[in-house]
Amino acid sequence: MKATTPNRLTVLKTYKLFIAGAFPRTESGRYYIATNKKGEQLANMCQGSKKDFRDAVVAARGAFKGWAGRAAFNRGQILYRIAEMLEGRRAQFIEELMQQDATRAEAQREVDLSIDRLVYYAGWCDKFQQIFSSVNPVASAHFNFSVPEPMGVVAAIVPQNDSLLGLVSVMAPVIAGGNTCILLGSESKPLCSITFAEVINSSDVPGGVVNILTGKPSELASIFANHMDVNAVIYCENDTKTQASIKEQAAENVKRVHFYAGKNWYKEDGQSPYFIMDTQEIKTTWHPIENIGGGGSKY
Amino acid sequence: MQLPKKKTPKALKFNATFTYAPAPESKSHVKLQEQYGLFINGKFEKPNSGKYFETINPATEEKLAMVADANAKDVDKAVKAARTAYDKVWSKMPGKERAKYIFRISRMLQEKARELSVLETMDGGKPIRESRDIDIPLAANHFFYYAGWADKLDYAFPNQQPKSLGVAGQIIPWNFPLLMAAWKIAPALATGNTIVLKPAETTPLTALKLAEIIQESGLPEGVVNIITGAGATGAALVQHPGIDKIAFTGSTDVGKLIQRATAGTNKRLTLELGGKAANIIFEDAPLDQAVEGIINGIFFNQGHVCCAGSRLFVQESVYQKVIRKLKDRIETLIVGDPLDKNTDIGAINSKQQLDTIKKYISIGIKEGGEIHESSCAIPKKGFYCRPTLFTNVSQSHRIAREEIFGPVLAIQTFRTDDEVIEKANNTAYGLSAGVWTDKGSKIFNMTSKLRAGVIWANTFNKFDPTSPFGGYKESGFGREGGVQGLSAYLKSF
Incomplete structure (x- = not known):
C-alpha cells in the first residue's frame, strides 16, 4: 500500500465481522488472505465460523421485532440514510474496488449504482404494501384484508462478483420489507462488505x-441452510450442487429459498418490488x- | 381487604326431554360405479399396475367403490398427457376461452351440488351440513372466482408479463377432498397450466366425480388428469422429471420430504402444511360468541383442519366461566351419522387417523393433562371420537405442540397481552390464529403480532375464494385464494 505522504506509514484497517452492531473478530480466530488478481495481499479477512453465524442469527432475531415494528416511513428514512452515508464515502469504496481489480470507471459505476x-x-419501504395488499370481497358478512409482512430472519450469501452492488441489491429489499439479515x-x-458495514x-x-460476515461459502452455505431459526435463505451463484444442498437442508424447518443466479445487477430488472416480496408473507x-x-352477523 | 366471594358457575342440565328425530340425507341420488379407473387424457383408463384398492365409508366401514392404484408408469402417462395438452392446446388458448371452460366446470359443480355433498360425506365422514353448506359451494365458487382471472392476468401483477409454468403436479389431503381439488385446479387452469392431480387414498370419490364433470364440460383432453393412489403414487408424481411445479397440501413431515425431493430440480413448489393455531379469548370478549368460536375452531370437520384452533388460550379472569360454558356446550354437540342433518361431529376419516387421535389423548393424560369428554354416545360401527378438552396443559406438552388433527382441544391460560403473544407464537407452525375481544385496538395489536398467515378476529374457520390462505414458518409457503394465489402458478418474478 502506498504511503500518502513521504516517510509516513499508512495505517491499515483490520477487517473484522459485523454482528449485532459491533465489529468482533471471528470467534474461531481463523483468517484468510484477500488478494488481487496479481496475488498481492490486500488484507487478512476473518474466516467466519458456524459460531459467528449463530451469534449473528441471535442478533438478527433479537432485532427483528423492533425493525419489523418500525413505521415503514422510518425504515425508508433509514435506508435513505444508508445511501447518504455511502455517497459520502464514495471515494473510499471506489478505491477499494480498484484494489480488487476494477478499473476506475467500473468502480465508479458500481458505487454510484449501489x-x-x-x-x-x-x-x-412504505409503498410496496399498497401495491401487494388487498381488501378481499368475501361472500360472507366479514371485512377481510391481506397485507405483506416480513418473514423474519433472512440469511444471504451475496454475489461473488459485483461485491458491493450485489450485496446492496440483495440486502436492501430484505430490510426494506422489515426483515433482519445475515x-x-x-x-x-471481501473488502467492501466490511467497509459497507461501517x-x-x-x-x-x-x-x-x-449482520455481515466474511468467510467461505463452501463452508458456510450448509450452515446458513440448516439453522432452525432462519426463515429464508438467498443464494446468488450458479453452482447447482450448492443450490441442491441448500434446498435440501432448508427443508428441515421449511425455509423459503431464493436463488438469484445469473442476475445482472446492473440491469433494470436488478431491482423491483418483487425482490421485496420474496421475503414477505401474506x-x-x-x-x-x-x-x-340484513347481511347477518357471522360470529 | 375482603374479597367478594366467587361464585362457582353451575353446569347447565340437559335432560333427555328433548331429542332430535333422525334426519338422514338420502343416498339415492348418488351414482357410483363399482370400480374407477384413472382419468388420463380425458378418459378413464385401467391402471398399468392392474391394482385397485377399496374406499370405504368411515361412518359405517362399508365399501363404497374400488379405485385404481396408479404406479410410476401410470404417473408417467398422465404427465405426458398433461404435457401434450399444454404444448398443443392449453398454453395457446386465449385466456377468455380458458375462462369459459372453468366457468362451465363451476356451473356443473353447482348443478350436481347435492350429489357431491352426499358423496363427500359418505367417503370422508364429515357432517352433511358442512359438505352441503361449506365444502361443495366453496369448491364451485373457487372455480367461478378463478375463471374470471384467466383473461385478466395482466392486471394481477404490476409491470409483469405473467407466463404459465407448464405441468403442475398436485397432491391433496383427505379433510376437504373436493374443496382442495378446487383450490389446486382452478388457479392452475386460470393461469394456463395443465394438471396431474392426486387425491388422498381415503377420499378419492368426489375427485373422480369431478373428473366426470371435467369430461362432461368438454375441457380439452389431458388438461386435467386425475390419478388415484397412496404415498407411492404421490412420490412418483413429485419425482417425475416432466413436472414443472408441485403443489402439496398435507402434513408437515411429508411437506419436508417433498421440499427435499425437489432439491436439485427446477420444480417450483408451494406447500400448505400443518398447524397448531392459537385461539385467544380475552376477558372482554363476547363470551357466548367466543365459545361458539372455540367449538367451531376445534370441532369443525372433526378437527381434521390444518388451521384448527387446537390451542385455546383463555385469560385467567374469565377462565372458570369459559370452561364451564365450553363443557356445557360440548354436551349439546351431536356426534354420529354424518348424513344426518342434525349431526355436528361426524366420523373420523379413517381407522388410522382415529388411532393417531387416541394415541395423543393417552399422551395428554400421561403428561398430566386433565381430560374432559362429552358424555355422548357414539355409534358402535365406524370411526368416532367424542369432543375432548384438556385442561392443565402447559406449553411443553405434546398435545399443545403437535398437530393432532382431531377433536381434541388443549387449553391454557394467560394474564397479559404480551404473555399470550409469546405463547401463541412459540410454535414451529404459523398457519392461523384467532382472537376474541371487544376492543378494536387490541384486535389490531394481536393480529399484527401473531405470526400466522390467516388471523380470525371474533370469528374462526372462515374461507372464501377471494381470500388468500397459507402459512408462515413450518406451515408451508405460498398462498391459495385471491389474487395472491395466482403467483403460485406463474413464472417467478
Missing part, C-alpha cells in the same frame, strides 16, 4: 438488523361485520 439502488428501495460477503472480493453502522440502522385478517342491510 447508492441509487439504496435510494430506490428507500422509496419502496450476509456473507464475497469471498474473493456505513450501516453510521446510518441509524439498529444493531442486529444487518397475512389475511378477518372480522365479522354486524347485521347491516
